[in-house]
Amino acid sequence: MNFYGYKRAEGRAGIRNHVLILPTCACGSETARIVASQVRGAVNIIFNTGCSDVQANTDLSQKILTGFACNPNVFGVVIIGLGCETVPHAKLRDKIKSMTTKPVISFGIQEEGGTLKTIEKAVRAARDLAAEAALQQKELCDISELLMGIECGGSDATSGIASNPAVGNLSDKLIDLGASTLMSESIEWIGGEHVLAKRAATPELHNRIIKICADYEAHLKAAGQDCRAGQPTPGNKFGGLSTIDEKSLGCIKKGGTRPIVEVLNQAERPTKRGAIVMDTAGYDISSVTSMVAAGCNAIIFTTGRGTPTGNAIVPVLKVTANAQTFSWMEDNIDVDLSGIIAGDLTISNAGDLLLKKIHDVCNGRLTKAEAYGFSDIAVDHVCRFV
Amino acid sequence: MTNAILLDEKDNVATCTSKAAAGYTIKILGGGEIICVEDIPIWHKVALKKISCGEKIFKYGEIIGEASKDIAAGGWVSDKNIFSVPRDYASEMI
Numbered sequence: 001m002n003f004y005g006y007k008r009a010e011g012r013a014g015i016r017n018h019v020l021i022l023p024t025c026a027c028g029s030e031t032a033r034i035v036a037s038q039v040r041g042a043v044n045i046i047f048n049t050g051c052s053d054v055q056a057n058t059d060l061s062q063k064i065l066t067g068f069a070c071n072p073n074v075f076g077v078v079i080i081g082l083g084c085e086t087v088p089h090a091k092l093r094d095k096i097k098s099m100t101t102k103p104v105i106s107f108g109i110q111e112e113g114g115t116l117k118t119i120e121k122a123v124r125a126a127r128d129l130a131a132e133a134a135l136q137q138k139e140l141c142d143i144s145e146l147l148m149g150i151e152c153g154g155s156d157a158t159s160g161i162a163s164n165p166a167v168g169n170l171s172d173k174l175i176d177l178g179a180s181t182l183m184s185e186s187i188e189w190i191g192g193e194h195v196l197a198k199r200a201a202t203p204e205l206h207n208r209i210i211k212i213c214a215d216y217e218a219h220l221k222a223a224g225q226d227c228r229a230g231q232p233t234p235g236n237k238f239g240g241l242s243t244i245d246e247k248s249l250g251c252i253k254k255g256g257t258r259p260i261v262e263v264l265n266q267a268e269r270p271t272k273r274g275a276i277v278m279d280t281a282g283y284d285i286s287s288v289t290s291m292v293a294a295g296c297n298a299i300i301f302t303t304g305r306g307t308p309t310g311n312a313i314v315p316v317l318k319v320t321a322n323a324q325t326f327s328w329m330e331d332n333i334d335v336d337l338s339g340i341i342a343g344d345l346t347i348s349n350a351g352d353l354l355l356k357k358i359h360d361v362c363n364g365r366l367t368k369a370e371a372y373g374f375s376d377i378a379v380d381h382v383c384r385f386v
Numbered sequence: 387m388t389n390a391i392l393l394d395e396k397d398n399v400a401t402c403t404s405k406a407a408a409g410y411t412i413k414i415l416g417g418g419e420i421i422c423v424e425d426i427p428i429w430h431k432v433a434l435k436k437i438s439c440g441e442k443i444f445k446y447g448e449i450i451g452e453a454s455k456d457i458a459a460g461g462w463v464s465d466k467n468i469f470s471v472p473r474d475y476a477s478e479m480i
Contacts, residue, residue, distance in 0.1 A: 157429035214475035240429035243470040246450035
């Protein structure tokens with residue numbers, strides 16, 4: 001299977017060709033938003049961290065920022081810094097340039113003399129990058145260039161019974177075609193981790209999956225917290241999911257059945273091809289953020305209760321098997337899989353349908369969240385701001 | 387027309403695919419039928435037999451929690467009467 005995408009000098013092909021306006025810290029976010037709004041072809045993210053952090057938080061936020069810049073859907077980057085943040089713009093720019101040959105330009109608001117002067121220079125830089133990006137022609141790419149992130153959010157009982165198994169079937173089909181998939185949300189392995197671990201290709205990976213869950217619980221306990229207080233969410237419970245175990249056993253079905261060949265730390269880039277899992281929060285926006293930083297070029301997202309979420313860099317294709325949710329929130333959800341519950345659609349047929357839908361997205365079809373320009377991100381934190 | 391789905395033969399709950407009022411006979415895809423003893427919302431679980439306090443709840447053929455009170459056959463199984471049991475991770479290592 002092939003698609004028309006944007007070949008990159010290093011790594012996978014892009015299915016989009018964005019100019020990314022990237023703030024180094026929260027203080028650069030508004031300026032980045034204004035710059036992106038002036039240039040067709042540019043996208044921005046709102047970044048809530050980057051300053052007053054302990055080292056572990058800085059390490060994670062830097063992995064997210066550099067990962068966003070290196071994402072295959074990004075043609076080039078304009079960085080907007082402030083000047084007194086933990087990692088200033090020039091340092092972030094040099095780090096990104098050591099990881100990719102993409103064009104990267106950076107400005108600092110304090111250096112330039114305020115936001116308006118920064119906006120003027122950054123808009124010119126972004127305009128020139130966007131003009132260049134528009135000249136790049138799409139080329140035929142093998143489906144092995146696809147790294148699809150798999151996410152669920154606003155789950156209800158239909159997710160584990162229907163939409164997650166359908167996405168699991170899609171994942172198996174993609175892997176058999178040579179593509180790779182990435183499933184995250186390790187908090188939502190708890191209660192089903194012994195089932196997920198059976199898919200591990202080696203005993204080491206098996207034990208790593210179990211240890212991630214044990215460490216996650218120990219981490220929260222050290223802060224006097226319990227994951228069972230926040231999971232399942234009130235909406236999950238209203239939708240028929242009573243315990244984290246019940247939610248997890250449904251969640252992990254979206255990863256399919258193929259052997260897990262690699263287990264990643266949060267926002268880490270994969271080195272293997274096939275079915276991959278990553279240690280992230282179950283908070284969907286944060287999990288998608290980390291998968292985009294890891295280099296996913298498309299995301300498939302199941303929901304039961306309905307969600308509008310989207311990501312600026314990577315298209316998010318949303319699916320539900322809850323007929324009422326699809327009809328009530330059809331402007332936010334791309335694919336209706338309620339036929340599975342009605343008995344009109346088998347899981348395998350649903351997997352075929354999703355393969356066609358995700359193939360269309362790879363070829364350029366806009367998802368609903370993408371057409372609206374939605375840009376949700378949330379950067380996970382190891383501990384409090386300082 | 388079925389009103390609930392049984393996901394595994396080991397399960398002692400089924401998932402309702404329509405809301406069920408007390409006294410209604412729920413037809414279960416995957417096995418038999420049961421009379422509902424209280425109102426159960428759509429997508430929630432119905433107990434397929436009497437579940438005593440302390441008994442494990444099975445869905446997908448796996449343990450999803452433990453009953454915190456007695457649940458009648460045909461009763462509503464929810465976060466109000468079951469809870470998540472802490473994991474024994476050390477025993478899962480190979």
